[in-house]
Amino acid sequence: MDRAHAEALDADDPLRAFRDLFDLPDGIIYLDGNSLGPIPKATRGRMDDVLAREWGHDLITSWNKAGWIDAPQRVGDKIARLIGAAPGEVAVADSTSVNLFKLAAGALPLRPGRRKIVTEAGNFHTDVYVLEGLAALVGATLEVLPRDQVLGAVDDETALLVLTHVHYATAEAWDMAAVTAAAHARGALVLWDLSHTVGAAGCDLNRADADLAVGCGYKHLNGGPGAPAFLFVAERHQAAIRPPLSGWMGHAAPFAFEPRYRPAPDIRAQLCGTPPILGIAALECGVDIHLRAPAGAVAAKGRSLCELFTRLVEARCGGLGLTLVGPRDMARRGLHVAFAHPDGYALVQALIARGVIGDFRDPDICRFGFTPLFLSHAEVWDAVEILRDVLETRAFERPEFRVRATVT
Numbered sequence: 001m002d003r004a005h006a007e008a009l010d011a012d013d014p015l016r017a018f019r020d021l022f023d024l025p026d027g028i029i030y031l032d033g034n035s036l037g038p039i040p041k042a043t044r045g046r047m048d049d050v051l052a053r054e055w056g057h058d059l060i061t062s063w064n065k066a067g068w069i070d071a072p073q074r075v076g077d078k079i080a081r082l083i084g085a086a087p088g089e090v091a092v093a094d095s096t097s098v099n100l101f102k103l104a105a106g107a108l109p110l111r112p113g114r115r116k117i118v119t120e121a122g123n124f125h126t127d128v129y130v131l132e133g134l135a136a137l138v139g140a141t142l143e144v145l146p147r148d149q150v151l152g153a154v155d156d157e158t159a160l161l162v163l164t165h166v167h168y169a170t171a172e173a174w175d176m177a178a179v180t181a182a183a184h185a186r187g188a189l190v191l192w193d194l195s196h197t198v199g200a201a202g203c204d205l206n207r208a209d210a211d212l213a214v215g216c217g218y219k220h221l222n223g224g225p226g227a228p229a230f231l232f233v234a235e236r237h238q239a240a241i242r243p244p245l246s247g248w249m250g251h252a253a254p255f256a257f258e259p260r261y262r263p264a265p266d267i268r269a270q271l272c273g274t275p276p277i278l279g280i281a282a283l284e285c286g287v288d289i290h291l292r293a294p295a296g297a298v299a300a301k302g303r304s305l306c307e308l309f310t311r312l313v314e315a316r317c318g319g320l321g322l323t324l325v326g327p328r329d330m331a332r333r334g335l336h337v338a339f340a341h342p343d344g345y346a347l348v349q350a351l352i353a354r355g356v357i358g359d360f361r362d363p364d365i366c367r368f369g370f371t372p373l374f375l376s377h378a379e380v381w382d383a384v385e386i387l388r389d390v391l392e393t394r395a396f397e398r399p400e401f402r403v404r405a406t407v408t
């Protein structure tokens, strides 16, 4: 295998033109779009317009005139198309952590008499922390179990199973339809965290008969740092699920100023306070790019990039201390690849110094994201050559690469 092989794969890439839709600095290979997606070029113009015209000139009239008030559902409907949901099942709101709390808390009363929540040990920590807080608040039991014990723990006491579809570190993906069916057979609901799924390997929530889901806007959706998140409530649950954060934006008639709370009969019930219009405007630019990509092409190219990276690292960096973490089978994974290395933190810093930006996850994981809309197979080749050089020369042993930053 040589660089020409990678270039040949790029020549056949149906997503080749998408790279030009993003602003990426010269001289870097960005393998961290799974953590913070790069800025779409369209976002600058759109933000200028929101700031100057909608906010600056039209002021408060923009709530109606520019459709600000409907933005959470409008962008939610667009995201729905990326995750196999129907119009009216997704809204943009809050952060992933807050949405997880809202939906988990709302789900428990849907299974009266059941007080158990099950999740995976090693799930992204915010998910576990939020569930711990919720369990303490409402007197539920939380079981945090190793991956291979999770399904077996779902029993007739279990109200809710909470899983991250694509694992944040290993990229291992659950079989959403099979897990959902197994949980339903035991009478439990399932809440999926799609943070590493949306805009990447994707999913089909309604085909999987999913109940509830949440996910991030700032990763593969390119919504910008701290972008608002989204939530999904299957249509069949919307009338029954009561929002625990009963804010005025979730009221059936927010501007009627009724003295008591009355939830909206649809996904709007999951909104709480005033929507973050600037954040939603930026997120919409990222989502719009994804909607232009041919169906299936993003996942297919992502798998091709991940497969090439994995094969090249094993072929060209063999014996240099890297161990693949997570499944080799591309059908069972999302679009980042993790290799453990005893000096993982320093290795990632040394790579960043050479222009290859990935990230590090404790205790020893070097994580590389393969975002199909802007990466090429040739860049994968180049990244592996730099990785090989950094490992062979042991450049990562330089003391400056060991200094821990606040954000890793």
Ligand SMILES: Cc1ncc(COP(=O)(O)O)c(C=O)c1O
Pocket: 095, 096, 097, 098, 124, 126, 127, 164, 168, 193, 195, 196, 216, 229
């Ligand atoms: C699986 C998963 N869930 C949630 C989050 C973060 O959620 P929040 O938007 O609340 O910070 C992340 C962030 O990396 C994540 O990987």
